[in-house]
Amino acid sequence: MAKVTYIENDGTEHTVEVQNGLTLMEAAVKQGIPGIDGDCGGACACATCMVYVPEEWQGKLPEIETMEETMLDFCERREDNSRLSCQIVASDAIDGIRVQMPESQH
Amino acid sequence: MADDILIIGAGQAAAQAVQSLRAEGFEGPIKLFGDEPYAPYQRPPLSKKFLAGEIGYDRVELKGADFYAQSNVETHWGTRVTEIDRRAKRVLTGDGRGFDYGKLIIATGSRVREINVPGFELDGVHYLRNIEDVKSIQAHFTEGAKMVVVGGGYIGLEVAAVAAKRGLGVTVLETADRVMARVVDPIVSHFYERVHREEGVTIETGVTVAGFEGKDKVEAVVSGEGKRFPCDFVVVGIGIIPNTELAAEAGLEVENGIVVDELCRTSDPDICAAGDCTSHPSAVYGHRLRLESVHNAIEQGKTAAATLAGKEKPYNQVPWFWSDQYDLKLQIVGLSAGYTEAVVRGDPETGRSFAVFYLKDGVLIAVDAVNRAPEFMMAKMLTQKKAVLDPTRIRDESIGVKEIAG
Numbered sequence: 242m243a244k245v246t247y248i249e250n251d252g253t254e255h256t257v258e259v260q261n262g263l264t265l266m267e268a269a270v271k272q273g274i275p276g277i278d279g280d281c282g283g284a285c286a287c288a289t290c291m292v293y294v295p296e297e298w299q300g301k302l303p304e305i306e307t308m309e310e311t312m313l314d315f316c317e318r319r320e321d322n323s324r325l326s327c328q329i330v331a332s333d334a335i336d337g338i339r340v341q342m343p344e345s346q347h
Numbered sequence: 348m349a350d351d352i353l354i355i356g357a358g359q360a361a362a363q364a365v366q367s368l369r370a371e372g373f374e375g376p377i378k379l380f381g382d383e384p385y386a387p388y389q390r391p392p393l394s395k396k397f398l399a400g401e402i403g404y405d406r407v408e409l410k411g412a413d414f415y416a417q418s419n420v421e422t423h424w425g426t427r428v429t430e431i432d433r434r435a436k437r438v439l440t441g442d443g444r445g446f447d448y449g450k451l452i453i454a455t456g457s458r459v460r461e462i463n464v465p466g467f468e469l470d471g472v473h474y475l476r477n478i479e480d481v482k483s484i485q486a487h488f489t490e491g492a493k494m495v496v497v498g499g500g501y502i503g504l505e506v507a508a509v510a511a512k513r514g515l516g517v518t519v520l521e522t523a524d525r526v527m528a529r530v531v532d533p534i535v536s537h538f539y540e541r542v543h544r545e546e547g548v549t550i551e552t553g554v555t556v557a558g559f560e561g562k563d564k565v566e567a568v569v570s571g572e573g574k575r576f577p578c579d580f581v582v583v584g585i586g587i588i589p590n591t592e593l594a595a596e597a598g599l600e601v602e603n604g605i606v607v608d609e610l611c612r613t614s615d616p617d618i619c620a621a622g623d624c625t626s627h628p629s630a631v632y633g634h635r636l637r638l639e640s641v642h643n644a645i646e647q648g649k650t651a652a653a654t655l656a657g658k659e660k661p662y663n664q665v666p667w668f669w670s671d672q673y674d675l676k677l678q679i680v681g682l683s684a685g686y687t688e689a690v691v692r693g694d695p696e697t698g699r700s701f702a703v704f705y706l707k708d709g710v711l712i713a714v715d716a717v718n719r720a721p722e723f724m725m726a727k728m729l730t731q732k733k734a735v736l737d738p739t740r741i742r743d744e745s746i747g748v749k750e751i752a753g
Contacts, residue, residue, distance in 0.1 A: 263406075271414065272414065273366045273369075281669060284391075284669060286669045286678055287642075311724070312724065315725065
């Protein structure tokens with residue numbers, strides 16, 4: 242189980258318990274948290290689930306694979322700390338993680 | 348008068364509409380009716396990872412168990428709406444109850460097209476549309492079992508890919524002279540035929556199905572030419588039909604889908620419709636479209652919700668689709684119908700990564716990208732902008748995807 246805090250672009254925070262194995266995108270969509278669309282259901286095919294990950298958490302995440310890198314490369318609001326939340330799987334190792342959403346996913 | 352918003356249908360469009368209605372500030376009662384015993388779930392994985400057993404119900408279910416309660420939505424799973432009485436502003440359900448509405452969203456989706464040939468009722472002849480269908484098909488998934496797939500479209504080929512990986516003997520029968528003929532250029536069709544054959548699947552095109560044979564259960568598929576294809580079970584994937592009967596019987600305008608405008612309004616201002624069951628005007632293509640896709644369902648769900656919450660968020664996006672087969676991720680942007688030139692980037696003859704750009708009088712209208720995410724993402728932007736592209740720049744892989752438009 243990982244406690245995950247999603248921060249909307251306007252600063253509104255949503256903290257939820259995410260079961261291990263579920264991605265951060267899936268958990269956000271299931272809870273109806275605004276700011277993460279996840280149109281493709283996690284197939285890494287739409288890039289509508291981008292989040293910004295604070296530096297202290299980046300090292301705890303797996304490396305960005307080619308597919309994710311490619312999709313991120315085309316995200317309008319990409320920053321150095323951007324990740325696709327459909328590629329971040331909840332585990333005890335990221336318990337407490339905070340991620341921030343962009344102004345829009347499109 | 349009731350100010351309730353009722354949603355008929357509990358698929359992707361309905362789940363999105365619930366979320367968007369609350370996000371847009373609608374605070375009145377919402378009631379959601381679905382004829383399946385499940386809360387809204389994703390259908391795309393049913394023919395992919397869910398069929399393969401790689402993910403379970405918790406991963407296809409769209410929302411968490413407490414989402415509807417938290418959103419203050421009254422849910423009626425396993426409840427079929429049988430009539431919309433527009434004069435009384437009331438819907439009737441199969442169990443004899445009536446529910447008053449202020450506004451209505453019809454999101455009834457679509458159902459499988461059934462095959463009407465002798466033997467169609469035999470045990471072992473399956474379709475794939477819902478979770479129960481998948482469970483029935485999975486019961487046949489033992490190594491060495493023989494499966495015949497009727498229909499070489501997305502569903503049929505995705506099922507074939509999953510089954511082949513599981514060690515089943517797979518034969519795909521397609522009426523047209525190539526697979527996926529309705530949606531892609533022959534270049535892409537032939538590529539998929541090659542890959543499926545490399546993976547051990549038998550693909551037979553130009554074959555019509557005349558009937559199914561068997562005593563207690565299906566034992567063979569018989570073609571129009573009399574050829575027998577022995578099998579242990581059959582999966583039929585020959586398309587879907589929009590569920591428009593409720594709307595038509597209520598007197599709403601229906602023509603290849605429930606007719607809606609760019610705000611998802613039907614011919615009755617109190618009723619919106621969203622998803623597979625609708626026909627909407629596309630400003631991008633200049634004519635009406637009925638789409639069978641998640642993207643369409645989500646976006647129309649958002650638009651319908653906004654409209655009923657008193658806002659205007661017109662739906663006008665280039666459609667996109669995807670299909671996973673083996674290690675191939677096919678991503679499609681736009682609709683290629685009416686193209687005048689298909690330009691290939693990469694090598695579909697030998698490799699497993701390429702893209703086809705469809706131009707209509709020089710304007711990019713669609714792209715099929717196989718393991719080519721950059722081309723797909725670029726195409727999303729360029730098709731929306733109706734960009735004019737130079738075919739020689741598309742073909743030249745020394746020019747980066749981002750510079751393709753010059």
